[in-house]
Every structure is written in C-alpha cells, then in structure tokens.
Amino acid sequence: MILEKLKKVISNNEYDAILLSGMENPKAAKNLYYVTKYTGSYGFAIIGESFQYFLSDFRYRDQVKTEVPDFTFVEIEGSLLNAIESVIKKESILKLGFDQKIRFSEYDMYRKLSCELVSLDNTIENIRISKDENEIKLLKKACQITDEALEYVLDFLQPGMIERDVEILLKNKMIDLGADSTWERFIVASGERGAMPHGMASDKAIKSGELVTFDIGCFYKGYSSDMTRTVAMGEVSQELKNIYSIVLEAQTRGVKAAKAGITGKELDSVCRDYITKAGYGEYFKHGTGHGLGLDVHEAPRVSQANDKPLEVGACITIEPGIYITGLGGVRIEEDVILTKDSCIILNEFPKELITINKN
Numbered sequence: 107m108i109l110e111k112l113k114k115v116i117s118n119n120e121y122d123a124i125l126l127s128g129m130e131n132p133k134a135a136k137n138l139y140y141v142t143k144y145t146g147s148y149g150f151a152i153i154g155e156s157f158q159y160f161l162s163d164f165r166y167r168d169q170v171k172t173e174v175p176d177f178t179f180v181e182i183e184g185s186l187l188n189a190i191e192s193v194i195k196k197e198s199i200l201k202l203g204f205d206q207k208i209r210f211s212e213y214d215m216y217r218k219l220s221c222e223l224v225s226l227d228n229t230i231e232n233i234r235i236s237k238d239e240n241e242i243k244l245l246k247k248a249c250q251i252t253d254e255a256l257e258y259v260l261d262f263l264q265p266g267m268i269e270r271d272v273e274i275l276l277k278n279k280m281i282d283l284g285a286d287s288t289w290e291r292f293i294v295a296s297g298e299r300g301a302m303p304h305g306m307a308s309d310k311a312i313k314s315g316e317l318v319t320f321d322i323g324c325f326y327k328g329y330s331s332d333m334t335r336t337v338a339m340g341e342v343s344q345e346l347k348n349i350y351s352i353v354l355e356a357q358t359r360g361v362k363a364a365k366a367g368i369t370g371k372e373l374d375s376v377c378r379d380y381i382t383k384a385g386y387g388e389y390f391k392h393g394t395g396h397g398l399g400l401d402v403h404e405a406p407r408v409s410q411a412n413d414k415p416l417e418v419g420a421c422i423t424i425e426p427g428i429y430i431t432g433l434g435g436v437r438i439e440e441d442v443i444l445t446k447d448s449c450i451i452l453n454e455f456p457k458e459l460i461t462i463n464k465n
C-alpha cells in the first residue's frame with residue numbers, strides 16, 4: 107500500500123513528517139492525489155510514521171470523509187498556517203518534509219511555521235515509478251481509449267482536413283469513450299511540420315503525399331496514456347518510407363530490450379545506435395522515452411542522462427524518431443510496463459506504416 111511505503115520512507119529519513127499540498131501547483135497536487143486519492147481542489151496532508159492528517163475547509167468536509175477516511179480530518183477555519191501549526195504542535199514535529207514542486211509563494215508561507223523545513227526532493231516521484239496492479243489497469247484503459255480514438259479518426263481522415271479539426275475529433279472521441287479528460291494539446295504534424303518533434307496541431311491542411319504524426323493521450327481516473335503514430339496520407343516518397351522503417355526497427359528493438367534492470371541509458375542506446383548506424387543519428391535528438399503515470403512525463407528518464415537501472419513495474423514510453431527540416435518526420439511510441447524479464451505493451455494500435463488512400 108502506498109501509505110505504508112511512504113511511512114517506511116519517512117522512518118528512514120531525517121524528517122518527522124511530510125506535508126503534501128494540493129494548492130496551486132498541479133504537479134504537487136498529483137503527489138497529494140497519489141498518496142490520498144483525494145479529488146478535491148483544496149487539501150493538505152501531513153503524514154508521519156504513526157499519524158496522518160488531512161486538512162481542508164468546510165467545502166470539502168464531506169468529500170474528505172468519504173475519499174480519505176483513514177486520515178484525521180482537520181477543518182481549516184481562518185488561517186491555513188494556524189491549522190498546519192496545530193498539527194505540528196500536537197505531533198511535536200521538528201522537521202517537516204515539503205514537496206519541492208510547490209510554488210515559492212507557498213514555500214514562503216510555510217517558512218513562518220515553528221518547525222524546520224526540509225525538501226523531499228523526489229521522494230514521492232520515486233515511489234510513483236513502480237506501478238501497482240490497479241495503476242496498470244488504469245493505464246491500460248487510457249491506452250485502449252487512445253488506440254480506439256485514433257482508429258476511429260483514421261477511418262475518415264482524408265486530404266484537405268485541417269490538423270486542428272483532426273485534433274478536436276480525437277479529443278471528442280476519447281471523451282466519448284470514457285476518458286476523464288484529454289491532454290490540453292495534441293501533436294498533429296503533417297508534411298514538413300513533422301520535422302518539429304512537438305508540432306502542435308495547426309491550421310495547416312493535410313495533403314496527399316505527406317506523413318502525419320499524431321502524438322496523443324488522455325487521462326483515465328487520473329492516469330495518462332501517451333501514444334505516437336505516423337501515417338501516410340496517400341503514397342509518400344521512398345525516402346520517407348525508408349525513414350519510417352528505420353524508426354520502426356529502432357522502436358521494436360527498444361521494446362524487445364525493455365525490462366527491469368536495464369539502465370535508462372542502455373535502453374536509449376539500443377534505439378539510438380540503430381538509428382545512428384542507419385545514418386540518421388543526427389536527426390534523433392531527444393531521449394528515447396520517459397516515465398508515464400499521473401503525469402504525462404514523470405520519472406524515470408529513458409535517456410543518456412539516466413544510468414540507473416529501471417525498476418520492475420515502471421511504466422515507460424519508447425519513442426524514437428527522425429526529424430529532417432524541410433522533409434518531415436517520423437516517430438512511433440508505445441507505453442510499456444517493465445517486468446523482470448521483458449515488458450508488457452499497453453497499446454494495441456499497429457505499428458506498420460498505414461497508408462490512407464482516398465481522393
């Protein structure tokens with residue numbers, strides 16, 4: 107259980123308790139959600155080895171009691187600082203760990219507390235890396251919705267459609283299929299725009315003879331999917347086809363090599379070395395992948411910057427790409443869960459080049 111894991115970490119650290127805050131910063135709010143499953147927009151948790159408190163105001167009183175029943179509820183009346191201070195006094199907290207993702211203004215307020223503040227660094231983020239069975243189910247469902255939405259939209263994709271309109275169709279379909287929400291922006295990058303790894307859907311019309319890269323995702327009960335596919339609108343040049351097969355082979359090799367124990371750097375090298383040998387190394391400038399969960403990008407990194415072994419249960423993306431200014435780009439991305447000997451692929455959408463032939 108997450109709370110037990112966290113308490114073990116607290117007992118092994120220099121702080122007596124930690125403060126998680128769901129105020130203002132959505133990244134910090136995800137840490138609070140991860141530990142408590144509280145879905146309100148105002149709340150704070152103070153957790154020590156032998157106690158856990160949840161602070162909020164009258165608006166969320168009933169919600170806290172339903173969603174966070176194992177926590178002692180402290181109703182904030184007036185000053186937030188006084189409410190936190192009351193717990194600090196009661197539990198004799200001398201050192202309080204705080205989430206490094208809170209805003210400076212919030213930190214500045216906590217500095218007035220009577221205890222010492224210690225940064226949690228990435229304590230919660232590190233616990234979040236390895237997903238449990240329930241989290242894997244939710245990630246899988248987010249991926250299924252994403253697969254199905256892309257399949258649905260590709261069915262009537264045709265030359266002349268505007269990237270932004272395709273984005274809207276995809277988002278609506280995901281919501282239809284049960285997603286809580288979708289990413290704010292999708293990448294729909296056709297033709298030369300495909301050379302921008304993060305080419306957000308624009309007013310450009312998709313033309314015949316172009317590759318179109320979709321990088322899309324939605325949230326299901328808080329957990330995100332992240333899938334990229336590149337498709338051909340009509341016949342594309344031999345060069346684009348070659349690039350596609352190189353990226354596909356690199357990505358497939360990455361998935362084959364993915365397992366717990368390999369380092370982020372080694373896994374990145376599997377994809378990168380293949381693309382480099384094929385002569386396109388200079389056109390693959392980003393890392394091979396990243397962790398995925400409550401956040402679209404979270405720990406661990408799958409890149410040359412991570413020489414730590416990847417953990418069992420980590421959900422990571424594998425997404426090599428080639429981007430050539432003036433020509434276009436290809437990226438293929440899957441989300442996988444690492445196991446001891448291999449990985450479980452969460453997406454079922456095919457990876458072979460799909461050519462859409464409509465006129």
Ligand SMILES: [Mn+2]
Pocket residue numbers: 332423425439
């Ligand atoms: Mn990604």
